[in-house]
Amino acid sequence: MTITEKLSSGITIVELCGTIDASTAPELQRHQAISDPTRTIVIDLARLDFLDSSGLGAIIGAAHRKEESGANMLLSCMNQKVRRVFDITGTVRLFHIFDETAAAIDYATTLRKSQ
Amino acid sequence: MKTLIAIKEADCNWMRETLPGTQPLLAPLCNKPFVEYLIDFAILAGCREIRLLSDGPLSQIEEYCGNGSRWGIELTYANLHPSDGEPELLRKNRKFCGEERTMILSGCTFIDYDKTLDYRGLASIDSGGTIASCPGGSITLAGPLEPSLTDQPLPPVGLTPIGDLKSYCRIAMTTLETGSSRYVLPGYGGEPGCAIGRNVTISKTAQIHKPASIGNNVRILPGAVIGPSAIIGSNVIIDKGSTIKESIILDNTYIGEQLEIEGRIASKNTLIDPESGVTLAMQDPHLLAGINGGATALVLWRKIVHALAAALLLLLLSIPFAILYPLLRLRGKWQDVPSIPNAGLAESIASAFSLDRYPLLPGVLTGRLAIIGSRTHENRAANHTGTDCRPAVFSYAETEAWAATESDAAIVERYHALHSTPLGDIGMTIQALINRIHYRNPT
Amino acid sequence: MKFRLDTQNGITVGIAELEGRLDASGSAPLQKASADWQTKTPFLVFDCSRLDFIDSSGLGAIVGCLRRSLENNGDLRLAGLTPKVAMVFDLTKARKLFSIFSNAGEAAASFGATPTAIQER
Amino acid sequence: MNSVITLTLPGDIRFTRLASQTASNTASLFTDTCNAGAGNWEFSHAFELAVSEAFTNAVNYGDRMQGTRDITITFTIEQRKLTVAIRDANAPFSAETPEPDIETYPERGYGLMLIRTLMDTVTICRENGENVITMTKQL
Numbered sequence: 001m002t003i004t005e006k007l008s009s010g011i012t013i014v015e016l017c018g019t020i021d022a023s024t025a026p027e028l029q030r031h032q033a034i035s036d037p038t039r040t041i042v043i044d045l046a047r048l049d050f051l052d053s054s055g056l057g058a059i060i061g062a063a064h065r066k067e068e069s070g071a072n073m074l075l076s077c078m079n080q081k082v083r084r085v086f087d088i089t090g091t092v093r094l095f096h097i098f099d100e101t102a103a104a105i106d107y108a109t110t111l112r113k114s115q
Numbered sequence: 116m117k118t119l120i121a122i123k124e125a126d127c128n129w130m131r132e133t134l135p136g137t138q139p140l141l142a143p144l145c146n147k148p149f150v151e152y153l154i155d156f157a158i159l160a161g162c163r164e165i166r167l168l169s170d171g172p173l174s175q176i177e178e179y180c181g182n183g184s185r186w187g188i189e190l191t192y193a194n195l196h197p198s199d200g201e202p203e204l205l206r207k208n209r210k211f212c213g214e215e216r217t218m219i220l221s222g223c224t225f226i227d228y229d230k231t232l233d234y235r236g237l238a239s240i241d242s243g244g245t246i247a248s249c250p251g252g253s254i255t256l257a258g259p260l261e262p263s264l265t266d267q268p269l270p271p272v273g274l275t276p277i278g279d280l281k282s283y284c285r286i287a288m289t290t291l292e293t294g295s296s297r298y299v300l301p302g303y304g305g306e307p308g309c310a311i312g313r314n315v316t317i318s319k320t321a322q323i324h325k326p327a328s329i330g331n332n333v334r335i336l337p338g339a340v341i342g343p344s345a346i347i348g349s350n351v352i353i354d355k356g357s358t359i360k361e362s363i364i365l366d367n368t369y370i371g372e373q374l375e376i377e378g379r380i381a382s383k384n385t386l387i388d389p390e391s392g393v394t395l396a397m398q399d400p401h402l403l404a405g406i407n408g409g410a411t412a413l414v415l416w417r418k419i420v421h422a423l424a425a426a427l428l429l430l431l432l433s434i435p436f437a438i439l440y441p442l443l444r445l446r447g448k449w450q451d452v453p454s455i456p457n458a459g460l461a462e463s464i465a466s467a468f469s470l471d472r473y474p475l476l477p478g479v480l481t482g483r484l485a486i487i488g489s490r491t492h493e494n495r496a497a498n499h500t501g502t503d504c505r506p507a508v509f510s511y512a513e514t515e516a517w518a519a520t521e522s523d524a525a526i527v528e529r530y531h532a533l534h535s536t537p538l539g540d541i542g543m544t545i546q547a548l549i550n551r552i553h554y555r556n557p558t
Numbered sequence: 559m560k561f562r563l564d565t566q567n568g569i570t571v572g573i574a575e576l577e578g579r580l581d582a583s584g585s586a587p588l589q590k591a592s593a594d595w596q597t598k599t600p601f602l603v604f605d606c607s608r609l610d611f612i613d614s615s616g617l618g619a620i621v622g623c624l625r626r627s628l629e630n631n632g633d634l635r636l637a638g639l640t641p642k643v644a645m646v647f648d649l650t651k652a653r654k655l656f657s658i659f660s661n662a663g664e665a666a667a668s669f670g671a672t673p674t675a676i677q678e679r
Numbered sequence: 680m681n682s683v684i685t686l687t688l689p690g691d692i693r694f695t696r697l698a699s700q701t702a703s704n705t706a707s708l709f710t711d712t713c714n715a716g717a718g719n720w721e722f723s724h725a726f727e728l729a730v731s732e733a734f735t736n737a738v739n740y741g742d743r744m745q746g747t748r749d750i751t752i753t754f755t756i757e758q759r760k761l762t763v764a765i766r767d768a769n770a771p772f773s774a775e776t777p778e779p780d781i782e783t784y785p786e787r788g789y790g791l792m793l794i795r796t797l798m799d800t801v802t803i804c805r806e807n808g809e810n811v812i813t814m815t816k817q818l
Contacts, residue, residue, distance in 0.1 A: 021699065022735040023692045050699070052731040053789035061786040081724050083194070084174065088796045089789045092194035093170050096203075099193060100210035107206055174796075371614075375651045386645060393641040397613060 003031055011108045013101060015044040020055030028058045037065040040112060042104040046077035051085050060091060072096070072111055076104040116216045116238045116261060118157040119204055120150070121168040123197060126223040126251055129279045133380075133387055133394065134365075138175040139223060140167070142283070143365065145290040145346055146312070146330050147301050149277075150176060153220055154186060155299055156228045160218060161235035161264060163188050166211055168195045168204065201255050216261045222252020225286045227273040229297045234270060239263035249274040284380065284389040287363055288344055291326045302328060312349065321353075330366065334530070352530050369530060420537040421486040424544060425479035425508070428486075436473045439465045469551055475508045484508055487535075487544045489528045511535075513547040559591055563598060567670025570599040573662050576609045580616030588616075592623040600632020601669050605662040607638030612646050624655060633657070637665040684754040690738050690767060695731055698752055702730035702763060705754045709761050713818055725797040725816060730763060732790040733812050737767040740810070762815040771805055 001024040004015040012033045020028060028034060033041050043059070063073040076098040078086070086092045098104040120140075127139035134142060140150035150167070157165050165188055167176060173192045183190025193208060201219055205212060216238050220226070228234065238261040240246070247254045252274060277283050290298060294307050302310030308326035317323065317335045324342035330349035335341060338356040345359045348366035353359060357374040364370065365382040380387040384397045439461055465471070478484035488507030511531035512524035535543065560575040572595050580588065595602060604620065612620075624634040637659045639647065647653040659665035686701055688694040706723035730752065737750050748768045755762040795801055798814040805811070 019696060021695045021731050022738070023695045050727065050731075052699075052728055052735070053787075053793055054735060056789060057786040060784055064784070064786070081720070083192070084721075084724065085728065085793065086194065087172050087174055088793055090172060091784055091789075092172075093197055094784050095194075096196050096207065097194050098207045098209070103206050103209040107203075373651065374649050376649060379645075379649075386649065388641070388645065391641060393645065395642045395645045 001027065003028070005033055008105050009109050010112075011105050012039060012041045013044055013105065014041055015047065017047040019050035020048065020058070021050070021052045022054040025054040025058045028055065029061070034058075034062045035065075037069040038071050040066070040071045040073070040108050042074045042076055042101060042108055044076050044101045045079070045082055046101070048079070048082055051082045053085070053089070056085055056089060056091065060094065063094060072108065074098060074104045074108055076101040116160065116162050116218060117212055118160070118162040118165045119168060119208060119212075119217060119219045119221075120153050120157070120165060121195060121199075121204055121219060121221040122223060123169065123195070124171040125197065127277075130283075133280050133392070134382065138172075140169070140176050141179060143346075143348060144225070144283075144287050145298075145300060146310075146328050146348060147299075148179065149225075150180065152226065152298065154180075154183075154188070154190075155230065156226045156234070157218065157220070158186060158188060159228060159230065159232070159234045160237045162218065164191075164211070165189070166191045166193055166208060168193050168208075170195050170197045170199075201257070205257055212258060214259065216256065216258045219255040219257065220252075221255070223277045224249055224252030225275045225277055226254070227275060229270065230299055231297075232270040233265050233267045234272070235265045236263055236267060236269035240269055247272050247274045249276045251276040251278050280380070280387065280389040280392060284363065287346060288361070291328055291344060291346055294326060300328065302330070354530075417485070417537040417540070418482055421540065422480050422482070424486050424541050425476045429473075429476045429480075432468055432470065432473055432476075435464060435468050436470050439470060440473075466551075469509075469548055472508050479508060485540075487511060487540050487547060488532060509544055509547040509551075511543060511547075514543050514550055559588070561591070561595060564666050567667055569601060569669050571601045571603060571666045571669050572599045573603045573605060573666055575605045575607075575662075578609070579611040580609060580619070581611065581613045582615040585615045585619035588619045589622060592619075592626070596626050596630060600627045600630035602627055602632065602634045603637055603659075603662055603665040604634065605637050605665075606640065606643055607661070609640065609643050612643050614650070617646060617650060617652055621652060621655065633669070635659060635665045635668060637662040682756045684756075686752045686754075687749050688734075688752070690748055690750050690769070692735070692738050695734050695738070698734040698750075699727045699731035701752070702754070703727035705756075705763075706761060709756050710818065712756075713759065722816070722818065726761070726763065729794045729797050729814055730765070732794050733763075733765045733814070736790055736812075737765060737769065737810065740767070740769050759818045760815055761818075762813065764811055764813045766806075766809045766811045768809050771810065 001016065001018040001020055004017065006013045006015065014031070014033050016028070018024075033039055034043075059073075066073050074096050077100065078097060086095070096104075096107065098107065122139055124139075130137060130139050130142060141148045143149075144152065154165060165183065167173065167180070167190065173194070177192055180190055191211065193211075195204060195207065199207070201221070204219060204221075205217065218237060237246070237256065240256070241260055244257075245253050245255045254272060254274065275282070275286055277286060290300075292308070294300065295304070295310065296307060300310050302312045304310040306325075309323065309328075311329045312331035312333065314331055315329055315333045315335075318337040318339070320337040321335045321339040321341065323335075324340070327342040327345045327347070329341070329347045330351065332350045333347055334352045336353060336355045339353045340358040340360070341347065341353065342360065344361040346363045347353070347359065348364055348368070350367045351364050351370070353364075353370045354372040354374075356372055357370050358376065359370070360377045362376045362378060363380045364376070365380065368381050368383055370376065370381065376386075378388070378390070380389055386395045386397070387393070442461055443465060475484060479486050485507040487509045489510055510524070510528060512527045515527050531543065559577065562573055564571045564573055574591075574595065576588070578584070592602075602623065604623075620634070627634040635657045638661050639658060647656070647658075657665075657668065659668060684705060686698070688698055703723045703726060706726040710719045710722050734750060734752070750765060750767045753764045753766075755764075794814060798816050800813075800815045802813045803811070
């Protein structure tokens with residue numbers, strides 16, 4: 001798994017690449033932008049090939065903590081394999097999911113303005 | 116033009132209580148899943164790319180609809196958030212919508228369309244926003260206008276909410292009455308108002324009154340009266356002398372003898388009154404077996420016949436069993452006998468003679484098992500608490516090639532458990548033996 | 559199962575209150591008790607207002623009671639059917655066999671009010 | 680064509696990927712030989728995910744004891760059915776873990792839920808001092 005961070009219109013975009021399972025999930029949890037509860041981020045999943053429940057748990061945990069402190073985590077470009085994991089576990093309802101990263105960034109900026 | 120079909124769990128809470136386990140978009144309306152009506156309408160409106168959106172699980176629909184090639188369209192799936200409105204939907208699916216005109220069908224509503232009319236004018240009408248709405252749903256247009264592909268004026272589009280069981284039932288009945296003149300309905304039917312699916316057996320003395328729709332794998336026994344206004348799903352048995360009128364019988368349901376179902380929904384062992392919402396779940400695995408009890412003399416006679424048949428099989432199969440059992444056991448393949456086709460000569464013989472069931476045969480002699488009845492070798496005990504459950508060496512389900520899934524098998528077993536005669540059981544056993552060979556060797 | 563005799567209308571009517579569930583396990587006690595009731599009077603009322611559930615064997619037991627009442631030139635009438643129980647009677651066409659009243663009082667009164675109706679049967 | 684493939688891995692979380700990738704590859708090999716079409720990503724993804732979850736469970740339970748023991752994964756390819764069994768000699772594993780309460784969206788506990796949804800049959804048992812989870816899926 002590789003994590004790449006980008007900044008666009010003042011919003012952090014975290015791009016996840018490769019696979020996330022029990023062996024890589026701790027790394028995801030430790031990542032600065034993801035673990036920072038006050039930072040609104042967009043997670044770009046376009047290049048994520050595989051996600052299991054350990055990875056899902058890490059994402060949900062981070063989203064919970066962001067939500068508690070008024071920040072958001074938006075997801076974009078989920079492929080079919082990854083979407084299936086969210087779908088089966090019923091955790092789709094937790095997230096705002098976009099099919100394009102740019103749209104997610106736009107939404108994140110409007111969220112920030114309204115706060 | 117593109118279409119977003121969005122349905123939220125909150126729109127169809129009513130369905131979860133009365134039709135548990137049914138994905139709202141797959142709820143059958145006149146034997147056709149609800150989602151197909153929406154897709155049909157989108158296609159009439161000229162859409163070739165459709166996306167289904169829900170805040171609940173979509174995997175069931177994905178499995179059913181696939182990629183849309185069946186309709187000649189491209190079908191994709193995405194999730195939405197329970198709080199999303201139209202602007203959010205468009206934003207979240209911006210890549211899909213592109214710079215094209217997009218129609219959003221939202222909520223649990225039924226669209227009154229007519230398949231003979233041309234709805235492509237929707238792409239070019241400049242009404243902006245919602246063109247039709249009703250409590251719980253709407254049709255909205257967004258994005259730039261597109262040049263019209265038709266000179267026809269846009270036909271009216273009406274919406275009917277499906278907000279409870281009552282409206283669900285009413286819409287199903289209206290669809291049945293309107294029939295295939297307006298909607299594309301499943302099944303064969305030479306005349307309007309009557310559609311019949313595959314593998315349907317109707318007794319000569321049964322009556323069918325239009326309008327009626329019958330699904331696949333349905334058996335209608337002597338004296339049964341179907342309709343007017345009856346929707347019978349798939350894998351259904353309507354037993355002798357029963358009447359189904361102004362009612363919906365959902366998939367995998369057995370209707371016992373001499374019952375009268377009028378203005379009700381029957382689903383497995385549950386009977387629902389759509390008017391009052393009262394539901395009645397029968398303890399019997401089937402919906403009431405009628406009020407006549409079984410004769411006890413028959414039980415003894417059956418035991419004797421079964422024991423004799425088992426003794427005969429024990430004798431006939433003893434030689435192949437004595438030779439093959441040690442051979443296969445040593446090779447560690449015994450457990451797999453029923454599932455290996457033609458793996459080797461020994462396995463083929465073993466499977467052709469159903470030797471895997473041989474060790475169960477002594478159980479028939481002691482009266483613990485029946486030769487044919489309900490399945491014992493699989494973990495289905497929990498489903499069979501009814502009195503007509505007869506654990507057996509062979510199962511009635513094995514006599515029917517179509518009974519592939521659990522619920523199909525359960526239906527067949529229920530039916531035969533009630534109707535079999537001891538001598539008929541022997542015939543069924545032979546049929547099961549033959550069918551098991553075909554099952555494993557589909558060539 | 560409570561049972562009492564009512565003689566208000568000049569005719570002895572036995573009123574039985576059925577409770578809870580009437581299924582395979584509950585139908586045997588009913589059949590036994592009803593044989594006893596028959597010795598007192600063939601005019602019976604089953605008050606079903608506290609009956610939650612009935613299945614085919616329970617229904618069979620009630621039909622059996624009706625048959626015995628009719629054989630003794632009486633009748634068995636039902637009262638206070640809950641929607642679920644009424645549904646079973648509708649479904650099995652058993653409703654046609656019974657006179658059904660909204661409460662036990664009305665059902666008991668009906669025996670006195672229409673003696674001719676009883677003779678007709 | 681009844682083939683059995685066995686893979687033994689140290690009970691270490693680092694080998695999760697190796698286990699799940701092998702599962703994915705075995706499943707695609709299986710679908711290819713069955714001529715089920717190359718586009719059947721769902722089938723191999725189901726195995727990839729289920730094995731990843733089961734392997735993680737086996738390792739995590741091992742961690743509670745000192746010294747995790749090896750984990751053996753066995754694939755059995757039958758005509759239209761693929762079976763995978765994962766065995767470990769670690770502390771007993773309870774299959775009675777409750778389904779996660781979806782209303783609160785917990786961070787853990789989705790593993791068995793995924794396995795049960797993806798596979799046709801799942802059996803979890805203790806056999807000869809080993810935890811065995813057996814999962815099958817038909818094509």
